[in-house]
Amino acid sequence: MSGLTDFPLLEQPVPAREPLPLHLKRLAYRCNECRVNDLCLPTGLPLHDNRYLGTLIGSRIRVRKGAALFNANVPLSHLYSVYSGSFKTNLNNAEGQGVIINFWMPGDVLGLDAIATELHVCDAIALEDSEVCPVPYHRLQAVAREFPPLQQSLNRLMSREIIREHERVLMLCNLSAEQRLASFLLGLSRRFVSRGYSSNGFMLCMSREDIASYLGLRLETICRSVAHLRGLGIVNLRGRLVEILDMPALSALELGSAGSYAIAELKPVKAD
Structure with missing residues (x-):
């Protein structure tokens, strides 16, 4: 497959680190042209305004099929918007047996499970070769304080996932x-x-x-x-x-x- 060397390969969970300097115009343009931006974190944001997206969206990361984007009990460092490919998230019990709790497609945002405790509660595994856009969580918080529509966008994403979980519980019970x-x-x-x-x-x-x-x-x-x-x-x-x-x-x-x-x-x- 062409372009495999254009993105960093992710075989292990991403460690917490300081975000790298970003090229604002290039990244904002990329979000503006993304086919799933209306489902993603920039929903409702002015995509032409580099002050917000340019300081948030990092260079895409490629995750090999079967590799973990993050694992349970790893500290929260980023949220990850799925650009291409797909993921599953699963919980493991004390015996190490896993239960699939969700599937993720382009436009979905992974990592919301860790916002309450700043520790991930599940494993996120790539179902195929995939690409994600990393969003440094603490930088996201800082920008959201200055720009309330960004916080509203994040709230919508969390509400969407809560609704999906409620629907799954109803399905399993009834x-x-x-x-x-x-x-x-x-x-x-x-x-x-x-x-x-x-x-x-x-x-x-x-x-x-x-x-x-x-x-x-x-x-x-x-x-x-x-x-x-x-x-x-x-x-x-x-x-x-x-x-x-x-x-x-x-x-x-x-x-x-x-x-x-x-x-x-x-x-x-x-x-x-």
Whole structure:
């Protein structure tokens, strides 16, 4: 892949350090041209004004697939805006068993978990070769005191993640296995749409095991649910390629509507 040497490679957690001097015009221009800036930290900020973005956004960091952007119990030094690629965050119990708690796409901001204690509570692992824009947290705080819209932008990001966590808790407490899978696929569809991609066809960056962990299910249950949705003609999921064939039926399934099954069962079952 071209350009691998254009960014520092990250194989270990980033240590705390003083931010390097930045070229203000170049960095502000880059944010202005970024395809996901309306989802990221600069939301609502004057992108043409170098006083704010130019002093915050550092040079992008490349993170290899499987490498950690940060680990649990590491002190907070930066927030990280995902520019390309994807990540998962997981919590580990005393026995070292991990549970996936979230997946992150371009435009998402990682590291918000550490703001309360200034220690990260989870591991952030790259699901593919990815790039992040580092934002020094203490510098962010200083600039936010002088420019309240920046603090409002940060508050919006934190609120967005709280809502996502609430939705996941409701899903785990109230939905069946197939409803959880439907909710997961619909959520991914909406997130891809907000980034300018198709709602009906996309690639999964995570494994079936990761999905099972995130949904609180066994791998075998995920495989059976995928096969059932495929057989009903609602979703075609082969490997990591997802094709949503019947969005209304998938939405009805998420809500537990019995009518969705009746409609879907009229369709011929596709052979593997």
